Amino acid sequence: MLNGIPVSPGIAIGKVLLLDNRISAVPKYKINKGRIVKEVMRFIRAINKTKKELIQIQRKFIDKVGKAHAAIFDVHLLMLEDSSLVEGTIALIREEQYNVEFVFSQVLEKAAKNLSAVDDEYMMERAADINDVGRRVLKNLLARKHVDLSNLKDKVVLISHDLSPSDTAQMNKDKVIGFATEMGGRTSHTAIMARTLEIPAVVGVGDITQKVITGNTIIIDGVKGTVIVNPSSCVLEKYLKKRTEIKSLEKKLSRLRYVRADTLDGKKILLAANIESQDEVHSIAMHGANGIGLYRTEFLYLNRKSIPSEEEQFNAYKFVAQKIYPQNVVIRTLDLGGDKFMSELGTPKEMNSFLGLRAIRFCLKQPDIFKPQLRAILRASHYGNVSIMFPMISGLSELREAKVIVETVKKELDKGNLPYDKNLKIGAMIEVPSAALIADILAKESDFFSIGTNDLIQYSFAVDRVDEKISYLYRPNHPAVYRLIKMIIDAANKSNIPVSICGEMAGTPASVLALLGLGLFRFSMASIRIPEIKKLVRNVSTDDTKKIAKHVLELSTGKEANRYLKSKIKKIISKSEIEIYG
Ligand code: PEP
Numbered sequence: 001m002l003n004g005i006p007v008s009p010g011i012a013i014g015k016v017l018l019l020d021n022r023i024s025a026v027p028k029y030k031i032n033k034g035r036i037v038k039e040v041m042r043f044i045r046a047i048n049k050t051k052k053e054l055i056q057i058q059r060k061f062i063d064k065v066g067k068a069h070a071a072i073f074d075v076h077l078l079m080l081e082d083s084s085l086v087e088g089t090i091a092l093i094r095e096e097q098y099n100v101e102f103v104f105s106q107v108l109e110k111a112a113k114n115l116s117a118v119d120d121e122y123m124m125e126r127a128a129d130i131n132d133v134g135r136r137v138l139k140n141l142l143a144r145k146h147v148d149l150s151n152l153k154d155k156v157v158l159i160s161h162d163l164s165p166s167d168t169a170q171m172n173k174d175k176v177i178g179f180a181t182e183m184g185g186r187t188s189h190t191a192i193m194a195r196t197l198e199i200p201a202v203v204g205v206g207d208i209t210q211k212v213i214t215g216n217t218i219i220i221d222g223v224k225g226t227v228i229v230n231p232s233s234c235v236l237e238k239y240l241k242k243r244t245e246i247k248s249l250e251k252k253l254s255r256l257r258y259v260r261a262d263t264l265d266g267k268k269i270l271l272a273a274n275i276e277s278q279d280e281v282h283s284i285a286m287h288g289a290n291g292i293g294l295y296r297t298e299f300l301y302l303n304r305k306s307i308p309s310e311e312e313q314f315n316a317y318k319f320v321a322q323k324i325y326p327q328n329v330v331i332r333t334l335d336l337g338g339d340k341f342m343s344e345l346g347t348p349k350e351m352n353s354f355l356g357l358r359a360i361r362f363c364l365k366q367p368d369i370f371k372p373q374l375r376a377i378l379r380a381s382h383y384g385n386v387s388i389m390f391p392m393i394s395g396l397s398e399l400r401e402a403k404v405i406v407e408t409v410k411k412e413l414d415k416g417n418l419p420y421d422k423n424l425k426i427g428a429m430i431e432v433p434s435a436a437l438i439a440d441i442l443a444k445e446s447d448f449f450s451i452g453t454n455d456l457i458q459y460s461f462a463v464d465r466v467d468e469k470i471s472y473l474y475r476p477n478h479p480a481v482y483r484l485i486k487m488i489i490d491a492a493n494k495s496n497i498p499v500s501i502c503g504e505m506a507g508t509p510a511s512v513l514a515l516l517g518l519g520l521f522r523f524s525m526a527s528i529r530i531p532e533i534k535k536l537v538r539n540v541s542t543d544d545t546k547k548i549a550k551h552v553l554e555l556s557t558g559k560e561a562n563r564y565l566k567s568k569i570k571k572i573i574s575k576s577e578i579e580i581y582g
């Protein structure tokens with residue numbers, strides 16, 4: 001059994017398709033003078049073939065996720081025109097008289113080395129791009145067949161070192177039934193794509209490409225983050241049963257789509273969806289979401305070399321606002337940095353740190369990026385029920401500064417006679433412990449709070465949320481977390497402002513039990529989690545949950561709290577549901 005990071009729930013059982021997207025051995029041999037022209041022609045043919053492939057993939061990508069995300073292919077195509085790469089290789093073939101694969105790989109290596117030698121994130125990403133394009137050319141030179149993922153005949157489970165945007169763009173959900181990669185984290189491009197397509201997936205599975213071959217039988221458990229290669233008949237049977245259970249449970253739960261999420265004693269609970277892209281807006285209704293509690297706008301900024309224009313953002317936000325009207329959409333301003341993968345913006349390397357220039361800190365430093373986004377959100381607010389939320393607020397000054405910029409933008413829109421919702425609400429994410437501790441102060445100047453437990457937990461325990469080695473310290477159900485959350489809820493209630501939660505805890509039954517008891521009645525989660533949470537909510541009374549929360553607050557360790565909550569949850573939902581939803 002191999003372990004990784006579960007990023008998209010469900011069980012996939014099928015045959016492996018191993019994507020060989022790394023070139024292991026490049027042949028090296030001398031050529032004679034008479035062969036030079038032939039080698040050069042081979043090179044030119046490989047370059048042209050690669051261009052054609054890239055253009056085809058780009059077209060498919062545009063159809064699937066829109067033009068904005070396809071700009072990365074323009075960068076790749078431009079690289080194939082680069083004279084140092086193309087003419088440099090041809091000159092070297094003539095000069096050194098080695099085969100083209102060898103010469104080209106040397107040129108590539110040098111170019112990538114030069115780029116990554118500059119201590120700059122942007123340059124490093126260009127180095128990755130050069131390698132990506134180079135691999136394609138090399139594969140064509142070595143006549144290795146590219147697997148056309150959009151044209152697979154049979155259902156497969158993809159296994160790969162990594163999946164690039166060009167790979168995921170081609171994926172067909174009916175044929176790619178699951179995947180596992182060696183690279184990636186919870187918010188990597190592949191993880192986001194897996195959730196959007198609702199394909200079971202595990203990432204960060206070390207060395208998996210060395211442990212499987214095409215045709216192996218494989219099980220991907222996207223809930224537990226495990227991968228089993230060539231399972232015994234007994235294990236296979238167990239997982240087939242589990243998969244059937246999940247399917248029938250999903251079917252059963254989907255019937256809850258139209259019923260209310262009220263507790264046994266009639267308390268109305270709001271269950272909203274988290275989305276990463278406008279494309280998800282269609283599927284959230286299927287899961288019975290009550291609006292969008294978190295629209296992570298970072299997705300619009302990724303895989304491209306320029307920032308999205310105000311108009312492009314306006315169209316995306318307006319589309320979502322109109323589609324879900326009269327329900328509310330909470331649009332979170334740009335939260336780049338930390339584990340949000342780097343865009344092509346040339347942002348500083350420091351943004352890779354969770355403690356660095358990320359989220360609102362970055363936006364306040366870059367009004368040229370922040371203001372167009374605010375303008376786009378405000379303009380979209382005219383077409384629906386929109387709220388704005390700032391990520392990573394750590395103190396009052398940041399909140400005030402951000403709000404001043406919103407006011408400036410409003411004045412500009414007034415001047416240009418551009419309509420927006422004058423009553424638009426502005427909220428703060430509470431995901432930094434300092435913000436939780438002064439929640440009473442922040443509440444006086446916020447229209448609402450949304451608790452970001454993913455970050456709140458990592459900052460409270462000083463545990464990098466994507467570092468597998470210390471994940472045992474990342475304890476959502478620890479009393480310390482609940483104590484902080486209680487402070488936030490109490491502060492919001494005192495100032496009479498709504499408070500919701502949009503971290504992963506919102507979609508975890510055991511945590512929801514305690515959170516309800518603390519007086520939290522608004523939850524936002526990956527939409528596939530909604531039916532299960534709705535079922536839970538409908539089977540508890542607020543009085544019972546209050547007792548549970550009170551007990552958890554008095555426990556001493558995360559382990560104790562976990563055990564206690566799991567024992568309580570067992571009495572409410574079935575064992576198989578616990579297995580599936582945690
Ligand atoms: C969080 O931190 O809980 C959150 C919802 O935001 P993100 O996961 O995007 O950092």
Ligand code: MG
Pocket residue numbers: 391431452454455
């Ligand atoms: Mg966060």
